[in-house]
Amino acid sequence: MTHLSIGVQSSRFVEREVETPAATGHDLLVEVEAVSVNPLDVAVAGGAGDGTVLGFDAAGTVRAVGPDVTLFRPGDRVMYAGQIDRPGSNQRYQLVDERITGPAPRTVSWAEAAALPLTSITAWESLVDHLGLDEHSEGTLLVVGATGGVGYVMLQLVEELMPKVTVVATASDEERATWVRMLGAEHTVNHREPDLAEQILEVAPEGVDWVFSAHSRGMGQTYARVVKPFGHIVGVDAGLEDFQVLKIKGIAWHWESMFARPLHRTPDMVEQHRLLAHVATLVEDDLLEPVIAQELSPINAENLTRAHEIVRGGRSAGKVVLSGWEE
Incomplete structure (x- = not known):
């Protein structure tokens, strides 16, 4: 099975088909429904090598789980900010550790959920x-x-x-x-x-x-x-x-570096799961609201380039989000 991935090639975004990985250990295989672009994405893009798949924030559906997973099961809605030492969220399917993943709020759209984690x-x-x-x-x-x-x-x-x-x-x-x-x-x-x-x-x-x-x-x-x-x-x-x-x-x-726990595999990695679960509850109780400046659709190389340009401009009040895939 293959899926669409958007990687860096000669300082620009390029779409390609890649093999879909299998979930092992504590990993979830997530079908990504929406991603957001942060200033961090823009900063990392400047030094990314060819073939690098960027992207941190994401929301999507769990499609498979590794043998050590206890927090989620296939079909669950999730959101997360990923890791800096693994392929990012700018792809149709992504592996992410369950311990840094939270439930996506049931009361908001995929785009709004993707605006929350990082x-x-x-x-x-x-x-x-x-x-x-x-x-x-x-x-x-x-x-x-x-x-x-x-x-x-x-x-x-x-x-x-x-x-x-x-x-x-x-x-x-x-x-x-x-x-x-x-x-x-x-x-x-x-x-x-x-x-x-x-x-x-x-x-x-x-x-x-x-x-x-x-x-x-x-x-x-x-x-x-x-x-x-x-x-x-x-x-x-x-x-x-x-x-x-x-x-x-x-x-x-x-x-503060939100990647410290996952990068160093600290014993308390699961604290990010817990705090994201608390955030989801606050959103569902209308006590916390995601703030989106602009939503682009679908998720493709062209719109990802536009999103990076908007964030690089530094004037957007709220998150820039991409949602949906071309079938």
Whole structure:
């Protein structure tokens, strides 16, 4: 049996037929119904070798399971963000480990389900695993990059799961500021206006307890001014050049990489399954909403190229998703 796969060839996407692999161990063989394109996809594409199948976020139907699988069975609807060391989701059939796979919410479309995993895992691990926040946490969280995919999910998670946490969110204009306030942010600041630190301290005079940083370049002095002593920052990018400015206040820096668990096969890999299951429940209970900027159909090389161009432009508010296959 073969299936359609979209890989990189001479820096462009090319469709080809490949052999469909068999599910072994903890693997699920998933028929992919929808995928989303993230900034990570665009970054990885630039250095991908010929034949590489990219793609992380996906939603689809389990068609076969390996002998060690206990969490799913054929016919189940699932969603996942995959791994960086295995072929990606830009193909009709994909193998994915059950322990990093969650049930797809029953109340949303395939496209909406595919918009959830990578951002949900990143937001959840940042808040819970790194910052240690829960329903009892009290304090102020600064979200830098609140209008990105992770930010949209993070604001909703804090609103529903951490009700005593006050959120200060960055936004570049009033339209985006209104949107993030609708998602739960109590205050907004404009990162394009001068002296961001003064804006933050105006709404949080004593400083903030925690920071989620999606855009860290040039932010060292700002964080040193606005974060309380012994505060915590979790970063998802490698932009911060000067960590020394944080030392005098004992500020801790955490790195979030949602691929750390699957890449290193950590003993707690199954935590990603559990958190995705929790996310699915929140969606089904109308407490968390996927945010889609644009949906393209079908999944093919042409639309994948368009999706990468949209994401590369950096102006889309929400996820860019591809769904369906040409028969």
